[in-house]
Amino acid sequence: MCFEERPELSLIVPVFNEERGLAPFFAELARQREVRFELILSDGGSTDESAAAAARLRQEAGFPVQVVAGAKGRARQMNLAVPVARASTLLFLHIDSSFPDPLSFRRGLDALAGALRGGDGRVAGRFALEFAFDHTPPLPYRFYQAKATLDRPGCTHGDQGLLIGRAFFGEISPFDERLPLMEDTFLAERIRRAGSWLLLPSRIKTSPRRFLAEGLLPRQTLNAILMNLAAIGRLELIGSLQESYRSQHAAHRLRLTPMLVALSERIAALPAEERRRFWRATGGYVRANAWQIPFFFDLLWGGVSAGKGGRFLACHDRWLARLIDNRGGDFVAATMVRIWFRLTLLGCRRRARDERRR
Numbered sequence: 001m002c003f004e005e006r007p008e009l010s011l012i013v014p015v016f017n018e019e020r021g022l023a024p025f026f027a028e029l030a031r032q033r034e035v036r037f038e039l040i041l042s043d044g045g046s047t048d049e050s051a052a053a054a055a056r057l058r059q060e061a062g063f064p065v066q067v068v069a070g071a072k073g074r075a076r077q078m079n080l081a082v083p084v085a086r087a088s089t090l091l092f093l094h095i096d097s098s099f100p101d102p103l104s105f106r107r108g109l110d111a112l113a114g115a116l117r118g119g120d121g122r123v124a125g126r127f128a129l130e131f132a133f134d135h136t137p138p139l140p141y142r143f144y145q146a147k148a149t150l151d152r153p154g155c156t157h158g159d160q161g162l163l164i165g166r167a168f169f170g171e172i173s174p175f176d177e178r179l180p181l182m183e184d185t186f187l188a189e190r191i192r193r194a195g196s197w198l199l200l201p202s203r204i205k206t207s208p209r210r211f212l213a214e215g216l217l218p219r220q221t222l223n224a225i226l227m228n229l230a231a232i233g234r235l236e237l238i239g240s241l242q243e244s245y246r247s248q249h250a251a252h253r254l255r256l257t258p259m260l261v262a263l264s265e266r267i268a269a270l271p272a273e274e275r276r277r278f279w280r281a282t283g284g285y286v287r288a289n290a291w292q293i294p295f296f297f298d299l300l301w302g303g304v305s306a307g308k309g310g311r312f313l314a315c316h317d318r319w320l321a322r323l324i325d326n327r328g329g330d331f332v333a334a335t336m337v338r339i340w341f342r343l344t345l346l347g348c349r350r351r352a353r354d355e356r357r358r
Helices: 017-028 050-060 074-084 104-116 141-145 166-172 183-194 208-212 216-231 256-268 272-288 292-300 311-324 327-356
Strands: 009-015 037-043 067-071 089-092 123-131 162-166 196-206
Touching: 009 017, 009 074, 009 123, 009 311, 017 037, 017 050, 037 050, 037 074, 067 074, 074 183, 089 104, 089 166, 104 123, 104 162, 104 196, 123 141, 141 166, 162 166, 162 183, 166 183, 183 196, 183 216, 216 256, 216 272, 256 272, 256 327, 272 327, 292 311, 311 327
Parallel strands: 009 037, 009 089, 037 067, 123 196
Antiparallel strands: 089 162, 123 162
């Protein structure tokens, strides 16, 4: 490959202490065919041998590689890499991404070009998600995989990859550097409001390592709380956001109790009227996401295809969503969330006491 030839695609990948993950990732990229791409690694100040590993692999790679360095933070790292990218199309990836199809990049670029043809250029693509298990993924992971194919708010995340033209990215960028997490989700919703999303024809595989290290239930419980707080504009109530999302190399069993206790205390400290507004807004957010329950039923009974639900979701969208889209529906949802939150907090405290006794 002639490195002087302008690439069609610039891959932007934030890394931090990923010495072990670099070689498998380079090997995955080397399998891609019929596309000219470059790789830009944006290092957030790694303290392991990531820099040395990247330098060694760069010499052996069959594609151009650039390494930029700056302060830690995925949003900051990705924003730093964009100006040095040479291609007119960008693909933001995680280091633990892989592609079973060696034509994933080629087919993705062609699909995006087809969607852009005759339009205004405001289209971005994401891959269908698959968790990299050696066996059939457990049911919760299959639910997340199916949900990631839907074009609904809150269903598009960074582990699906983000394929976007530089001009469109310039309109809706940058990634929000104030956030140590969910910067990709926030950008995905800006894309949805300004343009449209395209489900690309290939699948992207991602490692379940964070869920396995932290625990699926505590991680997804915390993610649900964070998504709600972000949606209603109250992320400051979670306290230390950085603590809620550690770098992968430092991930271990997630302890919810300290965070939930602190959140409960901050909510209780709000003035009465502000506290009522908080719960009303929370009820509205949860009510708007009630579709996930019938979608789960569709998955159980085999009624889900890529990008679509089944008969349960169709009935929800046609009938139930209209019935509960009001203040009464918000009130019921808020009441249920408050009960769930108290029970979850009690359960966390009980488990914490049992662990101390052991």
